[in-house]
Amino acid sequence: MKKSFISTKVISEIAIFTAIAFALDFLQGGIFRGLFPNGGSIGIAMLPILLLCFRRGFIAGLISSFCLSFLQMLGGVYAIASDWYLVFLQICLDYILAYPAVSIAGLFYKSFQNSDNKKAKIKYLVLGTTLGGLLKLLCHYLAGVIFWASSCPDGFLGGPYVYSLVYNGGFMIPNIIINALLLVLLFIKQPSIFELEKKEDVTNEKQA
Amino acid sequence: MKNKLKYLFILLVFLSGLIISTILYIQSFEFYQDEWGKDLSFNSDYLISIVITICGLVYSLVSLTKNKPFDKNAWLLISSIICFYTLGVFFKGVNKHKDFQAIQNYLYIGLVSLFAMGYNIVSFLESYKNSK
Numbered sequence: 001m002k003k004s005f006i007s008t009k010v011i012s013e014i015a016i017f018t019a020i021a022f023a024l025d026f027l028q029g030g031i032f033r034g035l036f037p038n039g040g041s042i043g044i045a046m047l048p049i050l051l052l053c054f055r056r057g058f059i060a061g062l063i064s065s066f067c068l069s070f071l072q073m074l075g076g077v078y079a080i081a082s083d084w085y086l087v088f089l090q091i092c093l094d095y096i097l098a099y100p101a102v103s104i105a106g107l108f109y110k111s112f113q114n115s116d117n118k119k120a121k122i123k124y125l126v127l128g129t130t131l132g133g134l135l136k137l138l139c140h141y142l143a144g145v146i147f148w149a150s151s152c153p154d155g156f157l158g159g160p161y162v163y164s165l166v167y168n169g170g171f172m173i174p175n176i177i178i179n180a181l182l183l184v185l186l187f188i189k190q191p192s193i194f195e196l197e198k199k200e201d202v203t204n205e206k207q208a
Numbered sequence: 209m210k211n212k213l214k215y216l217f218i219l220l221v222f223l224s225g226l227i228i229s230t231i232l233y234i235q236s237f238e239f240y241q242d243e244w245g246k247d248l249s250f251n252s253d254y255l256i257s258i259v260i261t262i263c264g265l266v267y268s269l270v271s272l273t274k275n276k277p278f279d280k281n282a283w284l285l286i287s288s289i290i291c292f293y294t295l296g297v298f299f300k301g302v303n304k305h306k307d308f309q310a311i312q313n314y315l316y317i318g319l320v321s322l323f324a325m326g327y328n329i330v331s332f333l334e335s336y337k338n339s340k
Contacts, residue, residue, distance in 0.1 A: 012266055016285060019259050023292035026252075030296035033303035071259065074233075076249035087246060 006063075010056055017048040018067040024048070025072070032171070038151055039094070040140065040171040046179045049102050050129055051186075054194050058106030065099040072099075080147050093143035101135035104128070113195070121194075125187060126180050133176035140168040215272040222264040229257035256293045260286055280335070284328035287321045294318035 028043030049068065053061030073095050079087040105128030112124040144164025152163040187194055236251035267282035295318035301311035 012270075015263065015266055019263055019285065019289055020292075022259060023256070023289040023296070026256075026296035027292040027299070028296070030298065030300035030303070033300045071255070074250060074255050075252045076247070078245060078247050080245035 010060055014060055014064045017052045018064045021045050021048040021068050022071045036171055038148060042171050042174045044179060044182060046102050046175060047182055050105050050179060050183055053103055053106035054109060054112055057109045061103035061106040062100055065103045069095050069099045090143060090147045093139050098136050098139045101139055102132035104135055105132040122184050125183050129180040129183055130176055133172055137168055137172040141165055144168055215268060219268040219272055222261045222268055226261035226265060229254045229261060233258060260289055280331060284332055287324040287328055291318055291321035291325050
C-alpha cells in the first residue's frame with residue numbers, strides 16, 4: 001500500500017506539539033510582559049516546532065507553526081497601522097510569518113537524518129535553530145521599523161532602526177541560544193526522539 | 209462493549225465541551241479602535257478550552273477506534289496546557305498590576321494543574337522505564 005504524505009500519527013503529533021507550543025508561548029508571554037511591554041518573550045515555545053522539524057521534516061514543522069500562528073491570532077490581534085492593507089502587512093509580519101519562519105530549520109532535516117556523525121548532527125541542530133530564529137527576528141525587526149517606530153524613545157541613538165534591533169534582539173537572541181542548547185542536550189541525552197522515522201521504518205520492514 | 213460505551217461517553221463529553229467553548233468563544237468577540245490602533249480580541253479562556261477539547265477528542269477517538277484505554281499521556285498533555293496557560297494569564301495580570309482578586313483563580317488552577325502535571329510526568333517516566 002502506498003505510504004500517505006502525512007500519516008495520522010504525524011497529524012496527531014502536529015496537533016499535540018502545537019498545543020504545547022501555544023500554552024508555553026502564553027506562559028512566557030505572561031512572565032516577560034513587564035520586560036517586553038510591546039510583545040516578545042524569552043522561553044522554550046520554539047522548541048516543540050524545532051523538535052517537529054528535525055523529527056518529521058519541514059512540512060510538518062511548517063504546518064505546526066502555521067497552526068500556532070493561527071491560534072495566536074484567534075487569541076486576539078492588535079494592529080497599530082491605520083490602513084487596512086497596512087494592518088494586513090503588520091499581522092503578516094507579527095503573527096502569520098513569525099513562527100513559520102522558525103520552521104526553516106526543517107530544511108536541515110534530511111542532512112540531519114542522513115548523517116551518521118554525532119558532531120555533524122549537532123551542527124545541523126544549531127544551524128537550523130539559528131537560521132530559524134534569525135528569520136523570526138527579521139520578521140519582528142521589520143514590523144518594529146515599519147509599524148512600531150512610534151514606541152522608540154526620543155533621542156534613541158540610531159532611531160527606530162537600532163531600537164527595533166535592540167528590542168527584538170533582546171528576546172530573540174536568548175531564545176535562539178536557549179532553544180539550541182536544549183535541543184542539543186535533548187539529542188545527546190535522548191537521540192531516539194529525533195530518529196523516530198528510521199526506527200519506524202525498520203519496524204515496518206520487519207512487519208512486512 | 210462496556211469499554212466502548214465508556215470511550216464513547218468520554219468522546220461525547222469532549223465533543224459537547226468543544227461545541228460549547230466554540231459558541232462562547234465566538235460570542236466573546238470584541239472590537240476596539242482608538243488613535244493608537246485597532247484591537248480585535250476574543251476571550252482566550254474559551255480558546256484554550258477549544259484546544260484542550262480538541263486534544264481530548266483526538267485521544268478519545270483513538271481509544272474508541274482501537275479499543276484501548278484512554279491514554280495516560282492525554283492527561284499529561286491536558287494538565288500541562290492548563291498549567292502553562294493559567295500561570296501565563298496570572299503572570300500577565302501581575303505584570304499589568306491587576307487586582308490580585310481578579311487573577312487569583314488562575315493561580316490556584318495553575319498550581320493544582322502543576323501538581324497534576326508533576327504526577328503525570330512521574331507516572332509517564334515510570335511506564336517508560338518499564339517498557340524499556
